[in-house]
Amino acid sequence: MSAAPTAARLGLLACEVCRLLSRAPHSRGTAHCPRCGAALHARKPASLVRTWAFLIAAMILYVPANTLPIMDTSSLFGTQSNTIFSGVAYLWTSGSFVLALVVFIASVMVPLAKMIALTVLALSVQLRATWHPRTRTRLYRVIEFIGRWSMLDIYVVTILAALVHVSTLASIQAGPAAAAFGAVVVLTMFASASFDPRLIWDVMGEQP
Amino acid sequence: MRMSASRLIACLECDLLHRQVRLPPGAEAHCIRCGARLYRRARPDANERALALALAASILFAVANAFPIVGMEMQGVHTSATLFGAARSLWDEGARAVATLVCVTTILVPAVELVGLTWVLALLRRGQRGWGAVPMLHFIESVKPWGMVEVFVLGVLVALVKLAHIASVEPGVALFAFGALMLLIAASAAAFDADAAWAQLGAGA
Numbered sequence: 584m585s586a587a588p589t590a591a592r593l594g595l596l597a598c599e600v601c602r603l604l605s606r607a608p609h610s611r612g613t614a615h616c617p618r619c620g621a622a623l624h625a626r627k628p629a630s631l632v633r634t635w636a637f638l639i640a641a642m643i644l645y646v647p648a649n650t651l652p653i654m655d656t657s658s659l660f661g662t663q664s665n666t667i668f669s670g671v672a673y674l675w676t677s678g679s680f681v682l683a684l685v686v687f688i689a690s691v692m693v694p695l696a697k698m699i700a701l702t703v704l705a706l707s708v709q710l711r712a713t714w715h716p717r718t719r720t721r722l723y724r725v726i727e728f729i730g731r732w733s734m735l736d737i738y739v740v741t742i743l744a745a746l747v748h749v750s751t752l753a754s755i756q757a758g759p760a761a762a763a764f765g766a767v768v769v770l771t772m773f774a775s776a777s778f779d780p781r782l783i784w785d786v787m788g789e790q791p
Numbered sequence: 792m793r794m795s796a797s798r799l800i801a802c803l804e805c806d807l808l809h810r811q812v813r814l815p816p817g818a819e820a821h822c823i824r825c826g827a828r829l830y831r832r833a834r835p836d837a838n839e840r841a842l843a844l845a846l847a848a849s850i851l852f853a854v855a856n857a858f859p860i861v862g863m864e865m866q867g868v869h870t871s872a873t874l875f876g877a878a879r880s881l882w883d884e885g886a887r888a889v890a891t892l893v894c895v896t897t898i899l900v901p902a903v904e905l906v907g908l909t910w911v912l913a914l915l916r917r918g919q920r921g922w923g924a925v926p927m928l929h930f931i932e933s934v935k936p937w938g939m940v941e942v943f944v945l946g947v948l949v950a951l952v953k954l955a956h957i958a959s960v961e962p963g964v965a966l967f968a969f970g971a972l973m974l975l976i977a978a979s980a981a982a983f984d985a986d987a988a989w990a991q992l993g994a995g996a
Contacts (some may be wrong), residue, residue, distance in 0.1 A: 586967055587805040587806055587807055587824065588807065588808045589801070589810055589904060590806050590809060591806055591947070595799075595801065595808070597800075597801035597803065599803060600804070600929055600933070601929075601985075601989040601993070602800065602801075602986070602989070603993065604799055604800070604801055604991070611829060617993075618992070618993035619925070619928070619989065619992070619993070620925065620927050620929065621835075639951060654862075674952075674953070677956060678954055682952050683947070685949065689945075708795035709809055713925065716805075716825070717824070717825055717826060720804050720825040720826070720827065721825075721826065723804070724804070724827070730878035731936065731939055731942055732942055732945075734896065734939055734943075734946075735940045735945055735946050735949065736940055736946075737892065737893065737946070738893065738897075738942065738943045738945075738947065738950070739946045739948025739950045740889075741860055741877050741878065741881055741889070741890075741946075741951045741952070742860065742861065742895050742946065742947055742951075743874065743878055743950050743953060743954065744877070744880065744881060744884065744886075745872040745876060745877030745880045745881070746861060746863045746870055746872055746877075746950075746954060747863075747865075747870075747872075747954070747957075747958075748870065748880055748973075750807060753957070755885075756884055757884065757886040757889055759887045762886065762888045762889050764829055765889050765892045766888070769892070770925065772936065772937075773958060776936070778802040778807065781803075781804065781805055781806040781823075782957060783805070784805040784806060784807075784824070784825065785806075
C-alpha cells in the first residue's frame with residue numbers, strides 16, 4: 584500500500600476542537616490553533632501510555648466494584664447487602680426481565696466490553712498490527728458511544744438512597760462499591776479519550 | 792498560512808486528508824478510508840434552531856432541578872427528593888465521591904453546556920465575536936462527554952421500578968421535565984452546526 588496523504592505526512596496539524604488545519608511550526612514547543620487557541624499536536628500526547636495507565640487502574644477497581652456491596656438495605660428484618668450482580672438477579676427474579684437486562688447490559692456488559700476492547704486496541708497499536716484497521720476504528724467509535732451508559736447504577740443508587748432514607752422501617756445506603764464503580768466508569772472514559780485511533784492507521788502504508 | 796489548507800479537512804480518526812466539497816442539503820461526508828464522519832451540510836438556519844432549542848432546554852433545566860423527581864409513600868410517611876437533594880443526602884452519608892460525580896454529570900456539566908451554548912449562539916446571532924465566545928465554545932466542546940442527562944433519566948426509571956416493589960411511588964414534575972430536557976439537549980446538539988460557528992468566530996481572527 585502506498586503512503587496515504589495524511590495531515591501528519593504533509594506537515595499539517597488538525598485542531599481536535601474546531602478542526603482547522605494549520606501548518607506545523609518549525610520551532611519546538613506547543614503550537615496553538617490560530618482560530619480557537621487549542622493546543623495542537625499531530626497525535627494525542629503520550630496516547631498509549633495514558634490509555635494503559637487509565638485502563639489498568641480501571642481493571643484494578645473493577646474487582647472491588649463487583650465484589651463489594653453497592654447498596655446496603657437495612658430494615659426490621661435485618662441488613663442486606665447487594666452487589667451489582669445480585670441487584671440484577673433481584674430484578675430478574677421479581678419479574679422485571681427487561682429492566683434486569685438493561686441494568687445487566689449497562690453495569691456488567693458495557694464496562695467489561697469496554698475494557699476488553701480498549702485492551703485489544705492498545706495491544707494492536709503496541710504490536711504495530713495491520714489487521715482490519717477499519718473494523719478496529721469502528722470498535723473505538725462504538726466504545727466511545729456506549730461507555731457513558733454504565734453510569735446507570737450510580738444514578739439508581741442515588742435515587743434509592745435519597746428516598747428510602749428518613750423512614751424508620753427501612754433505609755438504603757450507598758455501599759463502598761458505588762465509589763469504586765463510579766471510578767471505573769470515569770477511568771474507562773479517560774482511557775478511551777486518551778487513545779488516539781489515528782495510531783491504528785499510522786503503521787498502514789509503512790510496509791514495503 | 793491558513794489559505795492553502797482552508798479547503799482541506801483531516802479525518803480525526805485516521806488522519807486522511809480530504810478536499811471539502813459542497814454537499815447537497817442535509818448530506819453528510821464520511822472518510823473514505825475509515826468511515827468516520829467528516830462534515831455535513833447543515834440547514835441554513837441550523838444555529839437559529841439550535842439557539843431556540845438550547846434556550847428552551849435551559850428553562851426546562853431550571854424546572855427539572857427545582858421540583859422533586861419522585862415521591863414515595865411508605866407506612867404513611869411521604870418522602871420526595873430533588874436531584875440536588877438526592878446528591879446532598881449521599882454527601883451527608885459519607886459517599887462524597889459518588890455525590891460529586893452525580894452533581895458534575897447531571898447538574899454542573901449540563902448547566903454549563905446549555906447556558907454556554909445559548910450564550911455563544913446568541914452572540915453569533917448578533918454578529919458579535921467577543922465576550923468570551925471562543926473560550927466558551929472550546930470549553931463546552933471539551934466537557935460535552937460528561938453531561939449524562941439521558942443516562943440519569945433511565946436510572947430514575949429503574950429506581951422507580953425497584954421502589955414500586957416496596958412502596959407506592961409517584962413520578963414527580965421533575966421526572967417529566969428531565970425526560971423532555973433529555974430530548975431537547977439531543978435536538979439542540981443535533982441542530983448545532985459547530986463548523987459554521989467556528990468559521991464565524993474565526994472570520995476576523
